[in-house]
Amino acid sequence: MALEFLTPLTALSHDVDVLVLGAGGAGYPGAFFLAQAGRSVLIVDPIGNLGGDCLAEGCVPSKAVREAALVRGLADKFDGFGLRGGKPAVDWGAVLAHKDRVQNTRYAQHAREIAAGGVAFVQGRGVIIAPDRARIDAGDGSGSREVRFRQLILGTGSAPARLPILGADLALTSHDLFRLGADLPLPQHLVIIGGGYIGVETASMLQALGAQCSILEYASQVLPGFDAELASFLHASLSQRVRIERSAQVLSIAREGDGYHVRYKQDGGERSMQGDAVLMATGRVAVLPEGVEHLGLAMERGHVKVDDTLRTSNPQVWAPGDVNGRSMLFHSAVRQSLVAAHCIAAGGQAVDRMPFHAVPMTVFTEPELAHAGQTAAQAEAALGADTVAVMRYDYAEDSRAQIYAETQGFIKLVFNRQDARLLGAQIAGMDAAQLIAPLALALEQGLGAKALADTVFPHPMLSEGINKAARAFKF
Numbered sequence: 001m002a003l004e005f006l007t008p009l010t011a012l013s014h015d016v017d018v019l020v021l022g023a024g025g026a027g028y029p030g031a032f033f034l035a036q037a038g039r040s041v042l043i044v045d046p047i048g049n050l051g052g053d054c055l056a057e058g059c060v061p062s063k064a065v066r067e068a069a070l071v072r073g074l075a076d077k078f079d080g081f082g083l084r085g086g087k088p089a090v091d092w093g094a095v096l097a098h099k100d101r102v103q104n105t106r107y108a109q110h111a112r113e114i115a116a117g118g119v120a121f122v123q124g125r126g127v128i129i130a131p132d133r134a135r136i137d138a139g140d141g142s143g144s145r146e147v148r149f150r151q152l153i154l155g156t157g158s159a160p161a162r163l164p165i166l167g168a169d170l171a172l173t174s175h176d177l178f179r180l181g182a183d184l185p186l187p188q189h190l191v192i193i194g195g196g197y198i199g200v201e202t203a204s205m206l207q208a209l210g211a212q213c214s215i216l217e218y219a220s221q222v223l224p225g226f227d228a229e230l231a232s233f234l235h236a237s238l239s240q241r242v243r244i245e246r247s248a249q250v251l252s253i254a255r256e257g258d259g260y261h262v263r264y265k266q267d268g269g270e271r272s273m274q275g276d277a278v279l280m281a282t283g284r285v286a287v288l289p290e291g292v293e294h295l296g297l298a299m300e301r302g303h304v305k306v307d308d309t310l311r312t313s314n315p316q317v318w319a320p321g322d323v324n325g326r327s328m329l330f331h332s333a334v335r336q337s338l339v340a341a342h343c344i345a346a347g348g349q350a351v352d353r354m355p356f357h358a359v360p361m362t363v364f365t366e367p368e369l370a371h372a373g374q375t376a377a378q379a380e381a382a383l384g385a386d387t388v389a390v391m392r393y394d395y396a397e398d399s400r401a402q403i404y405a406e407t408q409g410f411i412k413l414v415f416n417r418q419d420a421r422l423l424g425a426q427i428a429g430m431d432a433a434q435l436i437a438p439l440a441l442a443l444e445q446g447l448g449a450k451a452l453a454d455t456v457f458p459h460p461m462l463s464e465g466i467n468k469a470a471r472a473f474k475f
């Protein structure tokens with residue numbers, strides 16, 4: 001691909017209004033906004049394109065492969081639909097080729113966006129050398145350049161964490177996931193440490209494509225912190241296909257023959273599990289540029305501390321996205337990037353704030369989960385049980401769910417009984433990740449049961465369930 005969208009170091013100005021380190025969701029939306037607002041903007045990223053980890057090794061590749069798993073899973077319903085045909089065989093190389101095509105299409109699209117975005121974009125790495133200066137090291141080793149900045153957007157994201165256990169470096173992380181079946185053998189049995197987002201999504205996807213997977217989760221439920229009913233809904237379904245050990249604290253990993261031996265503690269005893277690959281999916285740590293100490297940033301549990309405008313303790317520095325650890329999701333990073341940019345464009349005034357309370361969370365397992373805002377338990381703890389009303393819609397009543405034979409799911413809407421405002425929503429089952437969007441809108445805009453009940457939702461689609469649950473609210 002021609003790389004005219006990249007700026008050579010020699011063409012860089014020594015002075016910019018805004019330096020953006022990292023071109024993921026946390027970096028580029030705000031950078032483009034500020035360029036359009038007339039600021040001189042330099043974006044630096046070693047990947048040399050937009051999208052950060054989400055496009056390189058996270059959201060997009062994992063969902064491209066997951067789609068193959070979903071399509072294959074549909075074959076289990078053929079009989080019910082009156083169709084005949086066997087379950088498609090998996091050509092893993094072709095599945096990965098589909099993933100690559102999707103990534104390349106997006107990179108080509110992003111190259112055009114950079115070219116039209118009014119920013120300078122360098123493939124390289126930023127090193128902080130003074131409170132208002134960075135050295136940009138070109139990714140191709142062709143040299144470095146010092147740049148002075150007035151404002152810095154630190155969107156350097158996160159990287160997989162490794163447990164401090166014996167043999168931790170024997171495990172793969174999400175960084176290596178799509179090397180499986182490419183330059184690493186596809187495992188017969190993958191042992192996954194951690195039943196959070198990556199653990200459950202990977203197990204659900206790889207099992208559906210033919211690999212045996214097991215999960216060892218430290219907490220007493222998968223997806224700790226999630227509404228207990230959502231977590232147990234997923235557990236009940238996924239555990240029919242994937243061995244899941246909860247309250248299992250992993251102690252060590254050792255090589256044994258061609259595979260690995262994972263020791264863990266459970267119910268006061270020591271147990272072990274064998275696999276031919278181990279994936280560690282136990283959270284992510286902030287990535288900070290070399291020399292970050294020149295910025296004097298306050299930190300909180302290893303992440304950069306920010307306020308709701310994404311401003312750090314250094315008023316020149318803004319830290320949207322995974323680097324602040326508050327909401328490690330691509331769509332959240334994008335909105336955070338824009339909040340920071342709006343405030344920078346307004347001379348540092350807090351003209352926008354991140355609606356952290358309304359960020360939708362989606363888990364792309366089979367079945368899918370999604371939620372936003374407070375659970376009933378959180379709302380009751382904050383407001384008292386009498387002030388909280390939970391309205392529920394079961395997929396069993398829904399036409400589309402019946403057509404699709406996906407009648408196990410549910411939608412739960414949590415309202416403030418006094419003013420009918422929506423406080424939170426939890427969805428389990430088909431299309432959950434799409435269905436959460438109007439509820440995130442309602443939460444962000446402070447809407448309630450009346451708006452959701454008065455809005456006409458399309459039939460016969462699952463979103464009608466939102467409307468029906470809201471209509472059940474007693475005003």
Ligand SMILES: Cc1cc2nc3c(=O)[nH]c(=O)nc-3n(C[C@H](O)[C@H](O)[C@H](O)COP(=O)(O)OP(=O)(O)OC[C@H]3O[C@@H](n4cnc5c(N)ncnc54)[C@H](O)[C@@H]3O)c2cc1C
Binds near residue numbers: 023052321332
């Ligand atoms: C397997 C997996 C699946 C995921 N699936 C989803 C999903 O389905 N939906 C969702 O919303 N989220 C998902 N996520 C989370 C999502 O990828 C992150 O929340 C998102 O990428 C965060 O964006 P960011 O810009 O903060 O960080 P990143 O995307 O990590 O971008 C940071 C960028 O900074 C660059 N950088 C680092 N150091 C420097 C430096 N010194 N100078 C210049 N640049 C630097 C990096 O190269 C990188 O490109 C997934 C994550 C993983 C790992």
Ligand SMILES: NC(=O)c1ccc[n+]([C@@H]2O[C@H](COP(=O)([O-])OP(=O)(O)OC[C@H]3O[C@@H](n4cnc5c(N)ncnc54)[C@H](O)[C@@H]3O)[C@@H](O)[C@H]2O)c1
Binds near residue numbers: 224281
């Ligand atoms: N669909 C999505 O939006 C999506 C998908 C993938 C990743 N992500 C993002 O990436 C982040 C990282 O994902 P992740 O799954 O690595 O982190 P996570 O925080 O979601 O889950 C980590 C899990 O590891 C468990 N764990 C910790 N120590 C353990 C031990 N000693 N033994 C066994 N289990 C242990 C934790 O209890 C937790 O359940 C997520 O927090 C999420 O923000 C999002």
